Amino acid sequence: MRPFLRVRHAVVALFLLSTAASFSQVRLAVRPPIKRQRHAEAALTPDEQAAVTKNCGENGVPKLAPDQNFGSTTIIYRKGYVLEHSAFDKIPLWVCEGFNKTQWDPSSARTDNFRPDPLLKPGERSELTDYEKKGFDRGHMAPAADFGSKDLKNESFFLSNMAPQAPKLNRVFWKNLEDLVRKWSTETSPIIVYTGGFFFDPKEESPATANGQVEFKRIGKNNVAVPTHFYKVVFGKNDKGQMRAVAFVLENKEAPKGATFESVIQSIEWIEDHTGITFMPDLDTAVSAKLKHTPGKLFSANADQ
Amino acid sequence: MPTNNQALVFGKLRAGLQIFNPQVARPGTLGFLLSKGGDTFIIGAKHVLTGTRPGLGDPIRQPAGTSDIAIVRRVSATLDCAAAVLNPDQKFVLELLHIGVPGPALTPALGMRVIKVGSTTGVTEGVIDRINDNEVTVKPLRDAPLEYQLTEHGDSGSVWLERDSHSPVAMHFSAQSGGASVSFAIPWPVVLTELDLL
Structure with a gap:
């Protein structure tokens, strides 16, 4: 595994004072030491296990790298998705959803019922006020449009399923990517999608330019971290029933002019190296290597498989 | 997915197997079997045996089993441990799965x-x-x-x-x-x- 380059022990503010006043509440934050928390070690309830099987598949929930300190995290199990939430960054590290077409088609009306997640303690979660007038969208990680039923769509609006996302990314390229990926699932061919934000600086790739820090912003009273990048990893099966996968990485800003879905494809291995997250940890080693080592291909360039 | 041997129901109950309180539904491990005063106790974590319930009198089962194996009788007020008394007709062996017969209790020591x-x-x-x-x-x-x-x-x-x-x-x-x-x-x-x- 290549060196894991995200370094999260310090924060350097980015002041975008030349932009509108809406950015003025983006401020300098300093990280306190991250302390790992404890959890009781009972197993999952049948409902939680069912949520894992549906949304993350048979190959396990994503695993965090044991040599990285992610601080306190909570795994939240819902019918439509499973996620691991960071109490320190107040965003999900990963959100997984497994679904076929019957989940999202036909779709009910969107309610925009954004709200804090009652399964997380105040102080360890983002609140509605954290996002107000900060210049970032409450970007769904499991998109509302992936859920046709009112109940499932409604649960996608918990803030635990959100991360601050640049509006020009969220509402354009990212939305188009979500639409494309969703339509890769058919009645008979489910897909599993992992989505999350992470912290990356290309300068850290080279010893000549690396300084051991990744700059990013925090917003609101609860210091919600603004990811520098987002990833989306998709697993599915081809016509022969063989597993296939493709992954995308986008910077948290308007996509470059001329960007195509192909141009933002990245290998899953790269994403794992830069997030510290292993997706489908129980996948057969040979299959995992084949799927993760080289960048995948679009399942199809449009809604038709 | 590989079989979880510990979750299976053996002819005789032994430590290391999976147990749960059906009203809590969070499985954990049967930590130890101990006979005292004519009863045989199973010892485990309180959050498994009783969850957040008062717990005394709650039945304990193996998730893969069909009948109760024990009744919760002792619950620590401050620490995460509890004990249940095995039902009289429950077969058991004072062993740990894969390990065998335990030795006498010891005080933990650094580096052990x-x-x-x-x-x-x-x-x-x-x-x-x-x-x-x-x-x-x-x-x-x-x-x-x-x-x-x-x-x-x-x-x-x-x-x-x-x-x-x-x-x-x-x-x-x-x-x-x-x-x-x-x-x-x-x-x-x-x-x-x-x-x-x-």
């Missing part, structure tokens, strides 16, 4: 090599890294691979045994989130005192 059988991870080995009054910390061996899973969800209640004598020294009840595998356990003499089973 220990093993446990958890209902998720099976047999794992570690070393006692820290001891406070009511808590023992167990870490993987120094040369264990980074990914070594000392413990996992479902292991709560499993008992750390001194590696060579198989003497119980502490009961695992929680782990560290988001990082290297670390087990937090209650010293065995404290468990027995707390549950009035000395």
